Amino acid sequence: MYVAVKGGEKAVKHSQRLVTKKRRGDTRVPEISPDQIKHQLGLGLDRVMAEGSLYDETAAAKAIQQAQGDLTEAVFLVRAFRTTLKRFGTSRPVDTTEMTAFRRVSGIYKDIPGGQILGPTYDYTHRLIETGPAPDENGTGPDQPMPSLPDKLPRVMDLLIKQGLISDAPSALSPEPGRETEEDLTRQPLTFPVSRTLRLQALARGDEGFLLGSAYSLQRGFGLDRHPFLGELKVGVATVCFTPPELGFEIRIGRIRLTECVMVSRQDDAHGRAAGFDTGYGLVFGQNERKAMSMSLLDRSLSDTDKNADADTDKAAYPAQDPEFILSHCDSVESSGFVQHLKLPHYVDFQSELVFIRSRGNDQAPTKGEDG
Amino acid sequence: MTVSYNFAYLDEQSKKMIRRAILKALAIPGFQVPFGGREMPLPYGWGTGGIQLTASVIGPDDQLKVIDQGSDDTVNAISIKHFFQKTAGIAITEDTETATLIQTRHRIPETPLKKGQILVFQVPIPEPLQFIEPKRPQTLKMHGYEEYGSMHVKLYEDIARFGRIATAFDYPVRVHHRYLMSPSPIPKYDNPKLHRSPAVLLFGAGREKRIYAIPPYTDVVSLDFEDYPFELEHWEGACAVCGSTQSFLDEIITDDNGTRVLICSDTEFCRKNAGSSQP
Structure with a gap:
């Protein structure tokens, strides 16, 4: 007799454990900190704050780390945090x-x-992947100081x-x-x-x-x-x-x-x-x-x-x-969310389509009966 | 960054806003009420509309059942149950009869619902006319003028091409003889269960930010024609586990040759049925 598939609960738990492991990666490599993300991946941070509609560098940095650098996923984390925050007032429009x-x-x-x-802009840099030691930020600038x-x-x-x-x-x-x-x-x-x-x-x-x-x-x-x-x-x-x-x-x-x-x-x-x-x-x-x-x-x-x-x-x-x-x-x-929801089970809807297609005379495989 | 969450995640203001939308939806059966949908910690498409409805009506004494594709044990049903256990410490049940609140995706339980129960549907696309007219201002007018001819034309075109109506799930219904409504992607097999149901039926679309409802004992009629009446799916065979011929059956492929067995989609119904027929 056929026994129905079970074990969704266990699978979900294992999956969550695997995510945690995958996120940390090889433990011989030191773990990065949200502070490093904040200071060294600033443009990614900015994107997450903008699309997350929340100006919170700490939350955005933590989200980027938690999402393994997947910025769209990080935006989602920030949004889900933002939605729980209390609105205490409206600021004066920024001039x-x-x-x-x-x-x-x-x-x-x-x-x-x-x-x-x-x-600071990448517009006039040549997009060559830098090899060797990182350039010294105080080094090869022009002689004149920058105007204030x-x-x-x-x-x-x-x-x-x-x-x-x-x-x-x-x-x-x-x-x-x-x-x-x-x-x-x-x-x-x-x-x-x-x-x-x-x-x-x-x-x-x-x-x-x-x-x-x-x-x-x-x-x-x-x-x-x-x-x-x-x-x-x-x-x-x-x-x-x-x-x-x-x-x-x-x-x-x-x-x-x-x-x-x-x-x-x-x-x-x-x-x-x-x-x-x-x-x-x-x-x-x-x-x-x-x-x-x-x-x-x-x-x-x-x-x-x-x-x-x-x-x-x-x-x-x-x-x-x-x-x-x-x-x-x-x-x-x-x-x-909506594109990826297609990963969710659609067994029932698919079954309804199958019933329709079979009713159109497309049926080749045998179906086993009750005691099959 | 310390974070603490309210009972059932949503703050009370948001719940109140959603309950007002529910009351409006119950007052105008089948009408899609726009609401200020909140971002939830689960992705859009995973049932955020249903989760917001459940979060807004759930109390500490509720018995919650969550199913996906008829099953209590699919990964998304498990995930949603965890969410409410974590945020509301709520009691979970698989028993359709004792559940006070049932959240579902794509099925209505086979066990008939009772007075006092609430069934919450997760809805991906609330607008039944969406694939005929994707523009919202336009469909609003069509609902306003009760201009549903285009949906009948679509069904008629099916008959002209296939000799029958080809819509297999998310089969459109008229609620209280007025609004055209999407029953969510339930198989049409479940449509008759909506008609004069003693339970409160709530529909939540999180991404599209709309709520609609069917109050208890409301007429819900599946669209059809006099000479081509609405008909249900039927299977040659019975459930391989419980032997039922009175439930929606999923096909399971059991070998590389495509041999299939039929199994009840409603796992709780199947288990109970198997227990009573095979002691």
């Missing part, structure tokens, strides 16, 4: 002109007030607005009063049509790879018919200020690394608007220029669709123009 920028570039003006700051970093930099966007070149000043810089504190993507479902506040929240925590690929598709003509320009890309440290109700005055609660990006592209005069530049905005935790730039391109293309919706031509021709397509599919925790 990015007061950021201490250690990197700032513009692709549209050769010289901008405050200057271009190249800062400015505390305050005007936004390139503001310069364009002053010249009347922006066809519609974006709402992120002049927020809809009262709205930005009410809407929180982590507390409410995403419904369509979606406000810009929620759209930017979704993009800011969206999967870097998905946003990058989608933005790239725009550039290749799947949604953009013109070359966009980088108005400004800035990476720096901003101060977060909060007024606790019991104190009644504002205090500084911390400093966070941010990447801010503004993309501009030409907008011809139409629908009663003057010619000028349209903008897209990106703001991401940590240093993540690829993500901030992709986010700005998508913010722009999705707002185009919103505008056209008023003009009653709301058909998005390409995926990266469709708010529902981009925003419903950009979350790595959601997409990773």
Whole structure:
């Protein structure tokens, strides 16, 4: 007689033990610490904090270690921790002109007030895997000392607005009063049509790879018919200020690394608007220029669709123009979960399909009866 | 970083929000209520919607049963049971009759449910019209206008091609003669169990952040046509373990030649049935 398979409980326990073992790896190699991850794998840490929507370096470093460096898994760990945290209030919106920028570039003006700051970037390194001893960080620099970093930099966007070149000043810089504190993507479902506040929240925590690929598709003509320009890309440290109700005055609660990006592209005069530049905005935790730039391109293309919706031509021709397509599919925790749930047993549904296929006359193997 | 978790993981505010959504869902049977779904420590697709519902209605005295594919012992059912044992210290049972709360994926137990029991379904895609119209604003309108013709057309196309309706699981139903609803990916064999069930039936979709419900004793009708009535799967043979011909049977491949035996998908029902027929 057939005996049904048992042992799920035991298998799960063994699997968890194996994960722990695998994570530690060869014990002859010293174990790394979250501190090492925090200081030496900073860009990975930034990505986990950004997609995890939680600026907590310790949690992110521990998550990266626990996930064996699988950043999407680390994002998931951070999210599951974040969701249990208490919300104690809303900070004052960060003023990015007061950021201490250690990197700032513009692709549209050769010289901008405050200057271009190249800062630490891989852009002009040659991607050769370094052999031999690590280069001395104090060694082969230029003779002149680095100039000190400015505390305050005007936004390139503001310069364009002053010249009347922006066809519609974006709402992120002049927020809809009262709205930005009410809407929180982590507390409410995403419904369509979606406000810009929620759209930017979704993009800011969206999967870097998905946003990058989608933005790239725009550039290749799947949604953009013109070359966009980088108005400004800035990476720096901003101060977060909060007024606790019991104190009644504002205090500084911390400093966070941010990447801010503004993309501009030409907008011809139409629908009663003057010619000028349209903008897209990106703001991401940590240093993540690829993500901030992709986010700005998508913010722009999705707002185009919103505008056209008023003009009653709301058909998005390409995926990266469709708010529902981009925003419903950009979350790595959601997409990773649903794609991988196919690993779960589907015996019953598969059986239903089998019954249907067999009923279509496709039955070759014998079935044993009750006493088989 | 010290972390302590509330009873059944979710904080009380979140549970209250979810219970409000449940009440709304019960008041409008079959209607998908959007809710502020929380991120859970289990992945989306593993039953986060069902887990949130269970976490919101469970109390210290509840007897929890968790099944996946009808079985109490599949890895995901085990994992979810561990979760509630760990976060709520809850009593676990495999007995359908004594369980007060049952969380399920893809099956309804063969043992009939009773008044007072709650059955929580894990739902991957709550929108029954999703594969006809993927755009949510559009399906909202279709539900609003009770415009379900396209679903009938889909079933009709099956009949035109195969001579019968080809949907084998997640077979669409009308609830209380109004909303079209996905019963979750249960086999259509289980659909009649939804009709006028004395238990409270709750459906949770975590990733899609929607909850819907069927209150007890509600009419639930599987879509069909007068000349092509809704029909159930049937098997040539009986369960190789308990001999039942009255339950959903899984095929098990027993050798390289593809020889198969049939076994009850509901393991608890099968064990009880085998115990009573073969003492």
